[in-house]
Amino acid sequence: MADRTFGNAWANVIGRRVASVTTLLVVASLVAAVTALLVPLRDVRDNQRAAYDRPEWQSVFLVEGIAGADEPMTTADVAALRRTPGVTGVWPFGTVDADAGGALVQLRSWVAALNVPIVVGRAPEPGACEAAVTRSVTEATVGAPLDVSLAAGGSTVGLAVRPVVVGVVDQGYPLVSGPSALTTCPMPSTQAPEQLVVATDTGRLPDQYVGESLDVVAARSMEASASTGVIGLLALVLAVLSLVVLGSVARWSVRSRLGEFTTLRVWGRSRSDIVRMVGVEQGLLALAAAPVGLALGTVLAWVLVRAGGESSLVDPAAGIAVALPSASTAALAVGGFAVGLVVLTLAPVMRALAPDVARLLRRRGE
Numbered sequence: 001m002a003d004r005t006f007g008n009a010w011a012n013v014i015g016r017r018v019a020s021v022t023t024l025l026v027v028a029s030l031v032a033a034v035t036a037l038l039v040p041l042r043d044v045r046d047n048q049r050a051a052y053d054r055p056e057w058q059s060v061f062l063v064e065g066i067a068g069a070d071e072p073m074t075t076a077d078v079a080a081l082r083r084t085p086g087v088t089g090v091w092p093f094g095t096v097d098a099d100a101g102g103a104l105v106q107l108r109s110w111v112a113a114l115n116v117p118i119v120v121g122r123a124p125e126p127g128a129c130e131a132a133v134t135r136s137v138t139e140a141t142v143g144a145p146l147d148v149s150l151a152a153g154g155s156t157v158g159l160a161v162r163p164v165v166v167g168v169v170d171q172g173y174p175l176v177s178g179p180s181a182l183t184t185c186p187m188p189s190t191q192a193p194e195q196l197v198v199a200t201d202t203g204r205l206p207d208q209y210v211g212e213s214l215d216v217v218a219a220r221s222m223e224a225s226a227s228t229g230v231i232g233l234l235a236l237v238l239a240v241l242s243l244v245v246l247g248s249v250a251r252w253s254v255r256s257r258l259g260e261f262t263t264l265r266v267w268g269r270s271r272s273d274i275v276r277m278v279g280v281e282q283g284l285l286a287l288a289a290a291p292v293g294l295a296l297g298t299v300l301a302w303v304l305v306r307a308g309g310e311s312s313l314v315d316p317a318a319g320i321a322v323a324l325p326s327a328s329t330a331a332l333a334v335g336g337f338a339v340g341l342v343v344l345t346l347a348p349v350m351r352a353l354a355p356d357v358a359r360l361l362r363r364r365g366e
Contacts, residue, residue, distance in 0.1 A: 005273065005276050005277050005280055006280055008277050009277050009278075009280035009281040009284060010284065012277070012281055013281055013284050013285060019253060019256065020285060022249075023249055023253065023282075023285050023289075023341075024285050024288055024289045024292075025289075026245065026246075026249050027246075027285060027286055027289035027293065027337055027341060028289035028290075028292040028293040028296065029293070029296075030242045030245065030246070030293070030337055031289060031290065031292075031293025031294065031297060031333050031334060031337050032292075032293045032294075032295075032296035032297035032300060033238055033242075033297070033300070034238060034239070034242065034297070034333045034336070034337070035293065035294055035296075035297025035298065035300070035301060035325055035329065035330070035333045036297045036300035036301040036304055037238060037301075037304075038325070038329045038332065038333060039297070039298070039301035039304075039305070039323050039324075039325050039329060040301060040304060040305050040313055042326070042328075042329050043323075043324070043325060043326045043329055044301075044305050044313050044314065044322060044323070045222060045313070046326075047322070048172065048174070048218075048222055048313070049219060049222070052174065052214070052215050052218040052219070053215050053219075054215070055203070056115065057115070057213065057214040057215040057218065058203050058213050058214075058215050059199065059200050059201065059202070059203040059213070060113050060114070060197065060198070060199050060200070060213065060214045061197070061198045061199075061200070061205045061209075061211040061212060061213050061214070062093065062195050062196075062197060062198075062211055062212055062214065062217055063081075063195065063196040063197075063198050063205065063209050063210065063211035064194075064195060064210045064211055065209070065210055066208055066209060066210070067207075067208055067209065067210050072194070073196070078090060078092075078196065081196070081198065081206075081209070084206050086200050086201055086202040086204065086206075087198060087199070087200055087206075088199045088200060088201050089113060089197075089198070089199040090196055090197070090198050090199075091109070091111045091113060091196065091197045092109055092187070092195075092196060092197075093108065093109050093111055093114075093194075093195040093196060093197045094108070094109050094187040094194065094195075095107070095108050095109075095194060095195075096108075096150060096187060098148045098149060098150050098161075098181075099148070099149040099150075100137060100139050100140070100146055100147065100148050100149075100179075100181070101139035101147070102139075103137070103138070103139060103179060104179065105137055105148065105179045105180065105181055106178060106179065106180045106181070107148055107150075107161070107180075107181050107183060107187070108176070108180055108181065108182045108183070109182070109183070109187055110123075110124045110126075110130075110131070110132065110182040110183055110184045111197045112126070113197050113199050114175060114197060114214070115214075116132065116169055116170075116173060116175075116176070116182060117169070117170035117173055118132055118167040118168065118169065118170070119168055119169070119170045119171075119315050119317050120142055120167060120168035120317070121142045121143075121165075121166050121167035121168060122166050122167050123166070123167055124163075124166055124167065124182065124183065124184040125166075125184065126184055127184065128164075128184055129161065129162070129163045129164065129183070129184065129185040129186075130163050130164050130165075130166045130183065130184050130185075131146060131163035131164070131165050131166070131181045131182060131183040131184070131185070132165070132166065132167035132168065132169050132181070132182050133146070133165055133167075133168060133169065133179075133180065133181045133182075134168070134169050134171065134176060134177075134178070134179060134180045134181075135168060135169075135171050135315075135316070136178060136179040136180075137179045137180070137181060140165045140181070141165060142165050142166065142167065142168065143164070143165065143166070144164070144165060145162045145163065145164050145165070146162070146163055146164075146165050146181060147160065147162055148160060148161050148162070148163070148181065161183065161185045161186075163181065163183045163184070163185045165181075169182065170315045171314070171315040171316065172313055172314040172315050172318070174217075174218040174219075174221035174222050175214065175217060175218060175221065177221070196211075198211065242337070242340070243340065243344075246337070246340050246341055246344050247344050249341075249344075250341070250344040250345040250347075250348060251348055253345060254345065254348040254349055254352055258352055261274055261349070261352060261353060265353070271350070271353045274349070274353060275346055275349055275350060275353070278345060278346060278349050279342050279345075279346055282338075282341045282342045282345045282346075283338060283342055285341070286334065286337060286338035286341050286342070287334075287338070289337075290330075290334040290338075293333070293334070293337075294325060294330055294333070294334070297325065297333070298320065298323050298324060298325060299320070299323075301323040301325070302318075302320045302322070302323035305318075305322065305323060306318060
């Protein structure tokens with residue numbers, strides 16, 4: 001029985017070429033669209049979390065100051081922090097608003113402990129006046145100096161710095177956003193920096209200090225990404241539209257085969273036999289559409305995760321491997337549409353076969 005059902009279903013898929021190809025293309029397109037949205041929401045974010053959920057990120061902290069203190073940490077406070085047992089390094093992480101070619105840029109301290117990934121060029125060297133910039137600093141060119149003008153007055157003691165740009169920061173790095181230049185030039189402020197980067201060998205920050213580990217800061221930054229919010233909304237809208245499209249395809253397929261179903265009933269085929277045969281047909285079409293949809297969805301996801309400008313999930317230089325769907329994502333996309341196609345097709349089939357053979361024949365006018 002099972003062999004006959006499968007054989008008949010396969011013969012129908014091959015024999016009804018136009019209908020089969022139409023269904024296959026529709027399902028493949030929907031699988032591709034959903035895959036393109038699921039990959040950024042699930043796989044890319046999971047991979048990023050895994051990349052930053054490492055011991056070296058859990059043992060380095062961004063420190064804001066001393067708990068309960070109203071003033072920034074003084075030089076003496078910083079010296080005391082350096083002497084704290086378990087602390088292996090303390091670096092100022094200052095930020096100054098500056099102007100680079102008429103554009104606002106945040107000039108930040110380069111701290112090697114932040115593990116900033118460089119996708120073009122190299123990292124700035126300590127002791128040299130060099131900088132790595134984000135891609136949104138369009139005025140910068142690797143190998144050329146960047147003229148950065150600073151506001152005069154207040155705590156600013158210099159009017160300009162001129163670091164040589166030696167690298168470009170990975171756009172997916174969660175700890176730096178917006179137009180920024182991370183420099184090894186002396187920061188032009190006499191005040192204590194707003195933040196300190198503190199490395200420990202225990203993975204714990206002394207209780208009197210207010211700060212968070214890098215992995216926590218990175219996770220919060222990724223959760224707040226505007227790209228993932230927009231993609232999530234698109235995924236919800238697409239899910240609703242996909243149900244509508246699949247339902248329409250299923251109803252069209254059933255209406256075009258009412259005469260065939262009637263003939264099969266006249267020949268003695270039971271309702272359950274016909275329902276099983278149609279279910280197998282739709283399952284075969286969904287499986288055939290799966291590789292096409294997943295391949296196209298991977299390409300679309302690759303374009304999508306790199307196309308968000310400053311809020312892109314990955315750097316534009318990232319290869320297509322960053323958009324490969326995981327096994328669970330592929331199963332969710334393909335399995336969801338396979339089940340949806342079968343269920344949405346079988347429901348109208350069962351309604352169409354509900355009358356007895358005599359009523360089916362009268363419906364055909366025989």
